[in-house]
Amino acid sequence: MKKYIILASVLFALSCGEKELDLLPLDRVTADTFYKTRGDFDGAIFASYSSIQDLWGISAETLGENGEYWKISVVISDDAEADTEVGDAVSQDIDKLLIRSSDVPYGAAYTQIYEGIYRANLVLENLEGENELSEEDKTIIGAEAKFLRGWFHFQALKMFGTPPLATEVKTDLNDLALPNATQEELYASILGDFADAAAGLPEEWDGSNTGRATSWAAKSYIGKVNVWKEDWPTAITALEDVVLRGPYMLMPEYSNNFSHLFENNAESIFEIQFGGPFSDDNIWVFDDTHSENFKASQGTTRSYHWGAANGAPGGKRGWFIPSEDLLNAYEAGDARLETTIYQEGEDYYVWSANSVVTEPYDPEWSSNGLSAKKYLGKENAVGANRSPNGAADFNNERWFRFAELKLLYAEALIQGGGDVGLAFDEIDDIRERAGLGPVNRSLDPMDALMQEKRVELALEPHRYFDIARWGIGAEIFGGAWDDKYKVLPFPLTEIDRSKGLLQQNPGY
Numbered sequence: 001m002k003k004y005i006i007l008a009s010v011l012f013a014l015s016c017g018e019k020e021l022d023l024l025p026l027d028r029v030t031a032d033t034f035y036k037t038r039g040d041f042d043g044a045i046f047a048s049y050s051s052i053q054d055l056w057g058i059s060a061e062t063l064g065e066n067g068e069y070w071k072i073s074v075v076i077s078d079d080a081e082a083d084t085e086v087g088d089a090v091s092q093d094i095d096k097l098l099i100r101s102s103d104v105p106y107g108a109a110y111t112q113i114y115e116g117i118y119r120a121n122l123v124l125e126n127l128e129g130e131n132e133l134s135e136e137d138k139t140i141i142g143a144e145a146k147f148l149r150g151w152f153h154f155q156a157l158k159m160f161g162t163p164p165l166a167t168e169v170k171t172d173l174n175d176l177a178l179p180n181a182t183q184e185e186l187y188a189s190i191l192g193d194f195a196d197a198a199a200g201l202p203e204e205w206d207g208s209n210t211g212r213a214t215s216w217a218a219k220s221y222i223g224k225v226n227v228w229k230e231d232w233p234t235a236i237t238a239l240e241d242v243v244l245r246g247p248y249m250l251m252p253e254y255s256n257n258f259s260h261l262f263e264n265n266a267e268s269i270f271e272i273q274f275g276g277p278f279s280d281d282n283i284w285v286f287d288d289t290h291s292e293n294f295k296a297s298q299g300t301t302r303s304y305h306w307g308a309a310n311g312a313p314g315g316k317r318g319w320f321i322p323s324e325d326l327l328n329a330y331e332a333g334d335a336r337l338e339t340t341i342y343q344e345g346e347d348y349y350v351w352s353a354n355s356v357v358t359e360p361y362d363p364e365w366s367s368n369g370l371s372a373k374k375y376l377g378k379e380n381a382v383g384a385n386r387s388p389n390g391a392a393d394f395n396n397e398r399w400f401r402f403a404e405l406k407l408l409y410a411e412a413l414i415q416g417g418g419d420v421g422l423a424f425d426e427i428d429d430i431r432e433r434a435g436l437g438p439v440n441r442s443l444d445p446m447d448a449l450m451q452e453k454r455v456e457l458a459l460e461p462h463r464y465f466d467i468a469r470w471g472i473g474a475e476i477f478g479g480a481w482d483d484k485y486k487v488l489p490f491p492l493t494e495i496d497r498s499k500g501l502l503q504q505n506p507g508y
């Protein structure tokens with residue numbers, strides 16, 4: 001594993017070649033000598049996966065990241081706000097829709113996305129060289145690299161609208177910059193990559209490879225990307241295939257999805273794998289960004305260094321807190337609320353003195369009397385799920401759940417002129433698990449869909465991107481909204497590095 005970590009850190013230099021840079025290879029490992037065995041290629045593909053982990057980075061070594069992705073996906077939405085006592089100045093501004101291209105979150109996300117794409121492209125390029133892989137190995141590894149390249153490009157499209165399309169490794173140091181791509185070019189490339197992934201990946205992996213993308217995950221993304229593209233017939237076909245013939249199911253209890261006891265469960269389509277020094281139970285762990293803190297994936301520090309002055313036992317307050325607007329969005333009797341939000345009168349769970357202890361939740365621990373509870377309930381307070389200093393949780397991030405896919409299917413049916421009754425049935429499946437009755441059929445079906453998706457996926461990093469594509473920003477944010485916020489700004493640093501080849505999004 002250490003060899004792969006070193007390689008991931010210097011792949012760019014190695015790809016340029018010794019002749020151009022006149023450098024000796026680190027530890028005598030070069031691209032020419034490394035990409036030979038299946039183990040080599042597995043290690044290189046894991047490096048691309050690890051860039052996904054780094055979206056949640058906490059680092060003093062690179063850009064000074066502090067959970068930057070949460071700021072531009074959760075804090076920015078109406079579901080959450082920056083805690084006024086714990087959140088940093090940038091979090092406070094993003095919460096108010098004060099968005100600046102010079103701020104760290106945009107550069108941090110952009111950097112990690114294109115690092116992941118670069119690493120996937122290195123794998124694809126070296127598959128064509130001399131190596132020991134069988135044809136089956138080449139098919140699987142190539143499909144996995146394309147899944148990751150498609151995944152990263154899709155995240156870039158959602159954030160930036162017209163980001164660069166990077167499908168090859170550029171080696172000329174004087175020609176590294178890429179221009180904006182059109183959305184048509186991006187969708188074609190992303191869907192092409194996911195189609196190749198669906199054709200080449202296995203339907204499932206053995207237990208030693210848990211967490212790697214599958215053909216069903218690729219098929220699921222084909223459906224999701226086509227929802228963003230608003231190609232409703234294609235989306236319906238793809239999503240229906242997964243709903244009717246895929247391996248996924250809703251977990252019996254909503255809370256199962258966020259418990260470390262149910263990682264990679266039957267509802268999880270794609271899951272961000274995390275682990276720690278005493279629980280390296282997955283194969284993605286590289287610690288690119290920090291020794292352990294970057295694995296605190298759910299946007300709450302759990303860190304003792306915040307200190308007792310911040311109120312909650314052990315200083316476990318998060319960087320963001322649920323909004324009162326989100327609290328009020330839940331219907332009476334919705335079981336999801338208890339899993340999602342801590343509020344007065346509940347037991348607060350914490351690991352202390354080698355055991356789980358509870359204290360009554362004190363609304364003074366939060367600037368609005370609420371705290372995030374998703375991923376932070378009783379089961380996840382245990383010591384086996386955290387670092388010795390309490391700074392990091394090792395629970396996986398459930399990025400794409402079957403519940404979301406069913407709601408995407410319902411949306412495609414509604415928007416594409418399909419069977420609206422079937423769309424309501426899909427929504428009702430989600431509601432039934434939450435202890436709620438069928439949705440009122442007299443409601444506007446899109447209103448019902450948007451409401452259900454909000455409470456089902458609350459505090460997961462999807463809400464803001466839905467608001468943007470649904471065109472409801474002014475309705476949600478009022479006078480603070482500007483249509484330029486449908487996409488985020490390209491980092492000013494990237495504009496400067498490209499010498500203007502990369503064009504800033506309008507209004508920024």
